[in-house]
Amino acid sequence: MATVLDPSGGPSPAALDVHDLVVDVGGARLLDGITFSVPPESRTALVGASGSGKSMTAGAVVGRLPLTATATGSVRVAGTEVLGVPAARRRAAGRVAAVAQDPLSALNPLVPIGTQLTMPLRRRAGLRGSAARARARELLLSVGLDDPDRVLGSVAGELSGGQRQRVCTAIALASEASLLVADEPTTALDLVTQAQVVDVLRRHTRSTALLFITHDVAVAAALCDRVVVLEHGRVVEQGPTTELVSAPSSDHLRELVCAARAAA
Numbered sequence: 001m002a003t004v005l006d007p008s009g010g011p012s013p014a015a016l017d018v019h020d021l022v023v024d025v026g027g028a029r030l031l032d033g034i035t036f037s038v039p040p041e042s043r044t045a046l047v048g049a050s051g052s053g054k055s056m057t058a059g060a061v062v063g064r065l066p067l068t069a070t071a072t073g074s075v076r077v078a079g080t081e082v083l084g085v086p087a088a089r090r091r092a093a094g095r096v097a098a099v100a101q102d103p104l105s106a107l108n109p110l111v112p113i114g115t116q117l118t119m120p121l122r123r124r125a126g127l128r129g130s131a132a133r134a135r136a137r138e139l140l141l142s143v144g145l146d147d148p149d150r151v152l153g154s155v156a157g158e159l160s161g162g163q164r165q166r167v168c169t170a171i172a173l174a175s176e177a178s179l180l181v182a183d184e185p186t187t188a189l190d191l192v193t194q195a196q197v198v199d200v201l202r203r204h205t206r207s208t209a210l211l212f213i214t215h216d217v218a219v220a221a222a223l224c225d226r227v228v229v230l231e232h233g234r235v236v237e238q239g240p241t242t243e244l245v246s247a248p249s250s251d252h253l254r255e256l257v258c259a260a261r262a263a264a
């Protein structure tokens with residue numbers, strides 16, 4: 001991958017640099033020395049069995065660890081240390097956009113989508129009134145929602161699961177963060193809608209780096225340049241997707257690759 005230069009001419013910091021991250025909750029060690037990075041303008045898949053620590057890692061990155069958690073190590077977003085800083089208190093440089101697994105709980109059920117989508121446009125890009133609405137329409141069209149005016153006037157319960165997932169993606173993109181974290185965003189969707197959401201993520205990420213959490217190694221291989229594999233709260237292997245998928249060394253990745261081959 002080409003080295004990305006920052007305006008001063010030096011190499012840009014990684015979009016995400018997690019170093020020796022340890023998270024304990026109630027005396028149990030849930031993450032134990034997690035170290036990996038997401039290079040600028042790239043996409044990394046985080047895979048692992050259920051309970052291996054993927055969402056906990058994502059929580060540390062986006063600033064949503066459980067209140068009872070203690071965390072040590074380092075999480076740097078575009079060079080800014082953010083470990084322990086809750087999402088709402090982060091400055092622009094350390095902000096991370098997130099697309100959750102369950103869009104219904106991520107969206108306010110009582111507030112029209114238009115209001116939820118124009119809020120980050122107002123806060124981050126300073127857009128108001130007709131300019132914010134025009135950008136909101138543009139974002140909804142870009143994530144494949146071709147009836148943006150209806151969607152803007154709807155509440156979450158009036159949309160399908162796939163439509164809600166795309167709305168969440170549009171809201172995440174509106175925040176113009178340098179890193180997008182998507183935690184199993186396609187799990188609850190049918191195969192056609194899954195493919196559409198993955199396509200939306202592919203088209204909208206690059207300048208925005210992506211950390212993509214998934215159980216689906218075929219999706220990881222289609223979307224991501226690198227893979228990080230977790231087992232019991234530790235990184236057991238990581239590297240370029242093509243290398244890892246063709247010669248997995250961890251049991252979990254080997255099983256996922258076999259399952260994907262059998263389904264192909």
Ligand SMILES: Nc1ncnc2c1ncn2[C@@H]1O[C@H](COP(=O)(O)OP(=O)(O)OP(=O)(O)O)[C@@H](O)[C@H]1O
Binds near residue numbers: 025048050052054
């Ligand atoms: N709020 C919490 N308090 C205490 N333990 C938790 C909490 N959230 C998760 N855990 C534990 O942390 C471990 C890692 O959970 P995590 O949700 O990160 O797994 P995961 O890899 O994302 O799994 P899945 O694929 O099923 O979503 C699990 O043992 C889980 O029981």
